[in-house]
Amino acid sequence: MxxxxxxxxxxxxxxxxxxxxxxxxxxxxxxxxxxxxxxxxxxxxxxxxxxxxxxxxxxxxxxxxxxxxxxxxxxxxxxxxxxxxxxxxxxxxxxDGGGDDRSSNADGSATASGDGTAGGEAANGGAASADVKATPRAKRRANEADVDLAGIDGTGPQGAVTESDVEAHLESGEGAPVGDDDESDAGSTTDGKATPRAKRRAEEDGIELSRVDGTGPQGAITEDDVAAFASGGGDDGTDAAAAASGESTDDRLTVTDSRELTGTRKTIAERLSESAREKPHVMGTRDIGIERLEEVRDRLVEERDVDVSLNDLVLHFVGRTLEDLPEFNAHFEDGEHRLIDEVNVGYAVDSEKGLVVPVIDDVPNRDLEDLASERHRLVEAVLENEHAPSDLQGGTFTVTNVGVFDMDVSYSIINPPQVAILALGRRKPIPVERDGDVGFERGMTFSLTIDHRVLDGADSGAFLDCLAEYLEYPGRAFDAV
The missing domain is CATH 2.40.50.100 (RNA polymerase II/Efflux pump adaptor protein, barrel-sandwich hybrid domain)
Known part of the structure; x- marks a missing residue:
């Protein structure tokens, strides 16, 4: 004790x-x-x-x-x-329960809010028993490895099976897959017997598993076997020498720097890779005039002393568009297209730690001054790394402004489990036809990327058409302007 x-x-x-x-x-x-x-x-x-x-x-x-x-x-x-x-x-x-739990941390209290879980992050795999309590990552890992969760002892809260439990089960040899059918797996050996961690480590280090001697159950190659080979214990040390010299597996190339993904960058990579793999992305673009919108912005600032930017007006009308077309204000989880009542728009911010997406909740029902104030607060919090976990939760749609990087179009990856993302391009002259004559006015290119499992090209056209109606004729939406 x-x-x-x-x-x-x-x-x-x-x-x-x-x-x-x-x-x-x-x-x-x-x-x-x-x-x-x-x-x-x-x-x-x-x-x-x-x-x-x-x-x-x-x-x-x-x-x-x-x-x-x-x-x-x-x-x-x-x-x-x-x-x-x-x-x-x-x-x-x-x-085992020893120690004095006088700690304020022990009761689960904290200044940051949230429920402590990543809800809806993974679908149940066919190999994972539906009645077994397991974390989303454990279910996903079990599905990848074709392992029955019912055969794994959980060490997580209330006996839940964690990803570590699944990995330990596989490392023990009980769940080591025999993958001689998977020719595309870079970690396959001559007989295909290697643990998932060993395969991942071998792929990261550029090592052919056929050259590594396995010491695990039934001769399976473990992660330790790969690590030992990489450190110079292999048959000829070629891979270890390449790693030490900074050379890639192609000896004509020299690696000048190698940066391991950690923390936020690692999370971003995992989530967006998952989205790119699972969601069939389709993008549509449209040039939309913004001269009248700029006039409305100027009048709000000059006549009403309302401190709003063009981005705030765009966010407001995106919220209105999502109310009109609720199929875009949705999540796709567990095979279901779930339309959501709350319109909470994520606004992507480029920070030192990578792309962070704070969420502005209840966008259509905020007045413009409140919307602008909340956007400014969230952006500043992210840039100063002072944002709370709750600031990033509950998003139903995402807007990213690539115009600040002098870009017109962006094929953006959807933030799961959302079903669409809108990119705002830079302000630029766009051709406009009026009464048979072609002229130019200020406009922006809007790039809408959708999840083709639940939305189609016609839906994209309807969204951009609705948004264009708001942005090109904003006076219709503001009775007093």
């Missing part, structure tokens, strides 16, 4: 997804800490969360390495705080 004076720093209820990275320890082992000080920073699903010390004392131990990906489970021990010179308990003792 852990001494009563020890306080456990645990993961609170954060509203992050099921996995994330511990990106920073703000206090080192042996350093003093005051209650309320930030001890660590977790990052997941494009949001960061600061973990505070539950009590004053000295940090006795850290149970997670900086940069390590962990399961974000409420109550999971991260560190302990006690008196100087006091012995730190083992992680096993804490996980």
């Amino acid at each position: 852990v001494a009563n004076m020890v306080d456990v720093v645990r993961i609170p209820k954060l509203g992050l997804s099921d996995y994330g990275d511990l990106v920073a320890w703000e206090v080192d082992i042996g350093e003093p800490v005051e209650a309320g000080d930030v001890v660590a920073v977790l990052e997941s699903e494009k949001a960061s969360a600061e973990i505070e010390a539950p009590a004053s004392g000295v940090l006795l131990a850290q149970y997670v390495e900086q940069g390590e990906e962990i399961a974000i489970e409420v109550g999971k021990p991260l560190a302990v705080i006690g008196e100087e010179g006091e012995s730190a308990p083992s992680l096993a003792a804490l996980e």
